[in-house]
Every structure is written in structure tokens, then in C-alpha cells.
Amino acid sequence: MIGNKPTLAVKKREIFGWAMYDFANSSYTTVVVTFIYSAFFVNYIVPPELAHLKNTFWSIAVALSTALAIILAPFVGVLCDFSGNKKQFLAWCTLASVLGTAGLFFVDPGQVGLGLLFLVISNTGWMLSESFIASFLPELATRKNIGKVSGIGWGIGYIGGLLSLLLMFRIITSSAQLDVAAYIDENQLAMIFIALFYALGALPTFLLVRERAQPQPGFANAKLTTLLKAGTERILAMKGLVEEYPVLFRFFIAFMVYSAGISVVVKFFGIYAQEEIGITGSTLVLIGATLQLSSMIGAIGFGFLEDRLGCKSTILLSLLWWLLGIIGIYGLTPLATLFGLSQESMFTVLAFVAGSALGATQSASRALVGLLAHPKDSALLFGLWGTFGRFAIIIGMSFGPISDLLGRHTALLFIMLYFILGALMLMAVPIGKALRSTVNDVSI
Structure with missing residues (x-):
């Protein structure tokens, strides 16, 4: 569990440095995964003769990288906890994601296999890095401000996503209908700029956040083979971890759904x-920018x-908000007619x-995991949080x-479920109840 004070005094510049990672990696998920490259991939990389499988190809890219x-996440997480080198592992994951993103520049229409390869590399690196940067949160925040610090990180992240979308305005200027060759070139070039961003x-x-993790007893300067052996034993003892954190694992299941x-x-x-x-x-792009702005505000x-309502109440409130939004999209046509839009x-x-x-969600x-995770297991538990995600x-x-079978509109019902x-x-x-057993003044 997170304590009243971090073990080392936290400087404001460290919180800024930590939040800047959200700023940086939001460019990837915003441009590559959500708004720009996803649509470009299914419409221009997937050839016309395979157009009936374009959504499935995108699902394969996401599913493979997710698998x-x-x-890797729990395994690398436990290596971080034993070695105390979270920043080093974060750097390797970042490098993989950046290089994979840059590789998309070389993918031409019809090269579905090559596109899938770079998407899997970049997205896997991004997913792992997201878990490891989150594991720094309990070290930089107290139990009283962890929600605020986590929210500021996500908020700054959405600023990064917004700026990366605005950058796309300057790079992707051609119309696919008027000059498809230029449009394709610009979408490819955009991947280089996102990698640099x-x-x-x-x-x-990496410059401002200090490494607070300490090697576990007996593992200072341990060889990689020793860490691998210890990490494997820790993962195989997962049953004991579930018994140690029963409420957290129940939350993981709900979180997954x-x-x-x-x-x-x-x-x-x-x-x-x-x-x-x-x-x-x-x-x-404009609608994407709107989404980023509202996400930052949220x-x-x-x-x-x-920090007033508690994490659980905040999540439930945000899920209700999600439902309202998805129901509105499902009834988009009559709703637009009703409001004259x-x-x-x-x-x-x-x-x-x-x-x-x-x-908000x-x-x-993320803040709730930080409250329930003990510092000695932070990287492993945040890795598991990422795994369930x-x-x-x-x-x-x-x-x-x-959606390929029933249509996208009908498939929206599954999101609501x-x-x-x-x-x-x-x-x-x-x-x-779990928090009151250790932290009497935390509201959940």
C-alpha cells in the first residue's frame, strides 16, 4: 500500500517529468491507434481484394501485440522489482515503440504483413511502457494526493495527444479523393514525426525522475540469469500473490470487463x-482534437x-458517463434530428x-492500484494491471x-454490455474495507 510519505522527498520537477511520459506516449495511441493510422491502414494498406477482412486485420494487429x-508484462515487472532498475526497462520499451512507429513509414499499400509487424512491435512496447511508468506513481504521490497526481498525468497526456493531432493538420494536407499518392506519402511521413514526438x-x-526502486535483498548487482530464475519463481507463486492481494485481484477482473x-x-x-x-x-482530426480536450478536462x-469521493465512486460515475455517450452514438440519427444538428x-x-x-476512468x-499495491511489488502489480488491461x-x-458480421452499429450494443x-x-x-485495514483515512 502507498504510505503517507514517499521514501525520498519528491521534487515538483519529478512529477512534471513523470507526467511528461504520458504527454509523449499519448501521441502514439492518439495518432497511430485511434484517429489517423488505424483508418489509413484499413483503407489504404489493406488491398481492395481483402477489404472484407480489413477490420479483422486491424484486430489481429492489436490482439497479437496485446498477447x-x-x-511479458508480469515477467518484466517482477524483474524490475528484484533488480530495482525500472527506468532501464522503461527505456528499452520506449525504444521498441519509437522504432516500431518509425518503421510504419516504410509500409506501402498492400504490404499488410510488414504493417502488422511494425504495429505489433510499436504497440507491444507502448503497452509495456504504460505499465512501468504507472509503477512510479506510488513513489511520487502520497495516499492523499494520488488521485490528483494521476489525473494531472493523464491530463498532460491528453495535451500531448491534442498537440500531436494538430501536428497532423500540418503534415497531412492532401485530399485522398484529389491526390491519393500524396495522401499516402503524407500519412507515411507522419509516422516519422510521431516517433520523434x-x-x-x-x-x-529519464532526465528528471529519480530511480527510487531498490534491489530486493540479495539481488544487488545480480546477474540476469539470477534475476530470470527469481522472477520465474515469483510468477509461479502467483497463487500466494492472489491470497496476499485478494481485493486487488477482484478489482482487476472488474477493471478488465x-x-x-x-x-x-x-x-x-x-x-x-x-x-x-x-x-x-x-x-x-478536429473531432479527435475535441475528444482529446474533453479527456484532458475529465x-x-x-x-x-x-481525492474527495474516492477512486471507486469516481470510476462508477465515469462508467455511467460512458454509457450515456455510447447510447447517444447508438441513437445518433434520431438524436441529431431531435436537436436539429x-x-x-x-x-x-x-x-x-x-x-x-x-x-477519468x-x-x-491507475490510482486505485497505487493505493492497494505494496511498494515491494509495485512493478509486478502494475504489470499485472497492464496484463488485465x-x-x-x-x-x-x-x-x-x-462488426464485420453484424455491422458496426449493432456491435455498439456489446460496448454497452x-x-x-x-x-x-x-x-x-x-x-x-481493504483500505480501512491499513489506511483509515482513505475514502473509497
């Missing part, structure tokens, strides 16, 4: 907007609210509503084949 992250944005993290709904929104937003509603080009605003305008409003819940979930993505990727089930499961988790 790798599931396998990611790498340069992450530098403050509602995160499946979030993963669909993040991974298919650009595709849905472009192919179901007909939003393309600068309009899609992450920071709910972060301050979180075009479908594009109504979709933008609903994206703002859903976006404000995005940052993710920030509060990756399982959620695999579950959510059923949206691809379901994930949020409802996740909320019901979370309500049954006795998080307050």
Missing part, C-alpha cells in the same frame, strides 16, 4: 467515424474530485461527452469480426 504484452517528449522522464468497452472505443473510433458516419480528413477534473455535429458533441469519461483505475483489449477486439457488467462487478468489490 505479447500479456506474456514520442522520443523527445519522453526525455524529461469495463476496460474491454474502452478498448473498442480507442481502437475503432477513427474507423467507425470514417466508415459509419463518413467523417474524413480535417473533420476527423482526467484533471475527476482527479481532484477523486447534422450527424457530424451530433457525433462531435457525443465524442466530447465520452472523452471526458475516458481520462483510466486515471482513477491487455486481456480487456483482446476481449474488446471481438468488435472487429462482430461491457460497461454495465464492469460497473456491477466493481460495486461488489469491498475496496473500502
Whole structure:
């Protein structure tokens, strides 16, 4: 569990440096996964003769990278805990993601296999890095401000996502209808700029955040083979870890279910907007910017609210907000008619509503893990948090084949189901009782 004070005095510049990693890696998930490259991949990299499988190909890219992250995250996490070298492992994951992103520059139309390769490399590195940067949170925050600090990190992250989208405005200027060759070239070039954005944005993290993790007794300067052996034994003893953190693992299950709904929104937003509603080009980027802005407001605003209401109540409130947004998108046509708006305008409003819940749900979930995880197991438990989040993505990727079979509009019902089930499961988790046994003044 997180204590009243970190073991070393935390400087404000360290919190800034930590939050800057969210700023940096948000460029990847915003541009590559959610808004720009996802739609470009299914429409221009996948050849016309395979167009009936384009959503499935995208699901394969996400599912494969997710499976790798599931396998690697707990293992690398426990190596971090034993060796005390979290920053080093974070650096390697960052490098993999940056190089994989830059590799997308070389993928031409029809080269689906090469595109899948670089997507898997970049997305796996991004997923692992997300878990490891989160494991620094309990070291930099107290139990009284962890929600606020986590919210500020997510908020700054969405600023990074917003700026990366605005950068796309300057790079992708051609119309696919008027000059498809130029449009393809610009989308490829954009990947180089996103790789640079990611790498340069992450530098403050490595320059400003101090490594507080200490090698566990007997593992100072241990050889890699020794760490691998100890890490394997720790993972094989997972049953004991579940017994040590029963409430946290119950939360992981609920988190996995509602995160499946979030993963669909993040991974298919650009595709849905472009192919179901007909939003393309600068309009899609503008709606993406709107979503990033609302996510930033939600992450920071709910972060301050979180320290008053508690993490569990904040998550439940955000899930209700999600439901309202998805229900609105499902009834987009009659809703737009009711308010006298075009479908594009109504979709933008609903994206703002859903976006404000995005940052809140993710920030509060991360903060809750920080409250329940003991510092000696922080990297491992945040790695497991990431693992359950990756399982959620695999579950959510059923949206691809379901939408190919039933249509995207009908498939939206599955997203609602994930949020409802996740909320019901979370309500049954006795998080307050678990915290009161160790921290009497934490409100959940």
C-alpha cells in the first residue's frame, strides 16, 4: 500500500517529468491507434481484394501485440522489482515503440504483413511502457494526493495527444479523393514525426525522475540469469500473490470487463467515424482534437474530485458517463434530428461527452492500484494491471469480426454490455474495507 510519505522527498520537477511520459506516449495511441493510422491502414494498406477482412486485420494487429504484452508484462515487472532498475526497462520499451512507429513509414499499400509487424512491435512496447511508468506513481504521490497526481498525468497526456493531432493538420494536407499518392506519402511521413514526438517528449522522464526502486535483498548487482530464475519463481507463486492481494485481484477482473468497452472505443473510433458516419480528413482530426480536450478536462477534473469521493465512486460515475455517450452514438440519427444538428455535429458533441469519461476512468483505475499495491511489488502489480488491461483489449477486439458480421452499429450494443457488467462487478468489490485495514483515512 502507498504510505503517507514517499521514501525520498519528491521534487515538483519529478512529477512534471513523470507526467511528461504520458504527454509523449499519448501521441502514439492518439495518432497511430485511434484517429489517423488505424483508418489509413484499413483503407489504404489493406488491398481492395481483402477489404472484407480489413477490420479483422486491424484486430489481429492489436490482439497479437496485446498477447505479447500479456506474456511479458508480469515477467518484466517482477524483474524490475528484484533488480530495482525500472527506468532501464522503461527505456528499452520506449525504444521498441519509437522504432516500431518509425518503421510504419516504410509500409506501402498492400504490404499488410510488414504493417502488422511494425504495429505489433510499436504497440507491444507502448503497452509495456504504460505499465512501468504507472509503477512510479506510488513513489511520487502520497495516499492523499494520488488521485490528483494521476489525473494531472493523464491530463498532460491528453495535451500531448491534442498537440500531436494538430501536428497532423500540418503534415497531412492532401485530399485522398484529389491526390491519393500524396495522401499516402503524407500519412507515411507522419509516422516519422510521431516517433520523434514520442522520443523527445519522453526525455524529461529519464532526465528528471529519480530511480527510487531498490534491489530486493540479495539481488544487488545480480546477474540476469539470477534475476530470470527469481522472477520465474515469483510468477509461479502467483497463487500466494492472489491470497496476499485478494481485493486487488477482484478489482482487476472488474477493471478488465469495463476496460474491454474502452478498448473498442480507442481502437475503432477513427474507423467507425470514417466508415459509419463518413467523417474524413480535417473533420476527423478536429473531432479527435475535441475528444482529446474533453479527456484532458475529465482526467484533471475527476482527479481532484477523486481525492474527495474516492477512486471507486469516481470510476462508477465515469462508467455511467460512458454509457450515456455510447447510447447517444447508438441513437445518433434520431438524436441529431431531435436537436436539429447534422450527424457530424451530433457525433462531435457525443465524442466530447465520452472523452471526458475516458481520462477519468483510466486515471482513477491507475490510482486505485497505487493505493492497494505494496511498494515491494509495485512493478509486478502494475504489470499485472497492464496484463488485465491487455486481456480487456483482446476481449474488446471481438468488435472487429462482430462488426464485420453484424455491422458496426449493432456491435455498439456489446460496448454497452461491457460497461454495465464492469460497473456491477466493481460495486461488489469491498475496496473500502481493504483500505480501512491499513489506511483509515482513505475514502473509497
